[in-house]
Amino acid sequence: MNAGQFIQWHDLFVVIDDGTISLSRYGMIEAALHEQAKMFPKGIACFGILPPDAKPPPEEVRQAVKRILNRLAPNLSCLAYVVEGTGFKGVAARATLVGMKIFSSRPYPIYVEVLVHEALRQVIPHLHHGRTVTSDANLLAKMITDARMGPITTSAAQGQDSLVVK
16 A cells, blocks of 8 residues: 555554645545545544654644544444654654643543554454454454455445455
8 A cells, every 4th residue: 555545444543654645635635535424423433644754744734634534423333553763763753642641631542552452452342433344453454454455356346345455
């Protein structure tokens, strides 16, 4: 998966963000989140993965993301970030996100983790408010890894159990 591509599966929304996503792409991501949220009135779990090569986005993008999260707040059951980078850049990114978690007033919990599995363990209880179709973090991690490794051709017409990668 490339930056800005996303996965939709039931009430889980996963986006890869390396800091290069354009404002117009964020508009498409927000629209997809709102559409998905219509099917899950109790909220969807938003899961952002920052790969090791992620860079801080420009200020205008950071402000746009903040506005998007404010608009989406009533539709989110939780927000999780996986910061895959190591070293100073990874620590700085995690510190920034933890600061957001501590100092922002959000109606949903925010998780910041280093590993996809750890973030999934935090998110799974929020999926369909604990009544998700799976509680298997390994299954979900494999789905995310497979989607990141290569193209998946799916269709929303395949039914609710389908994985949608855009």
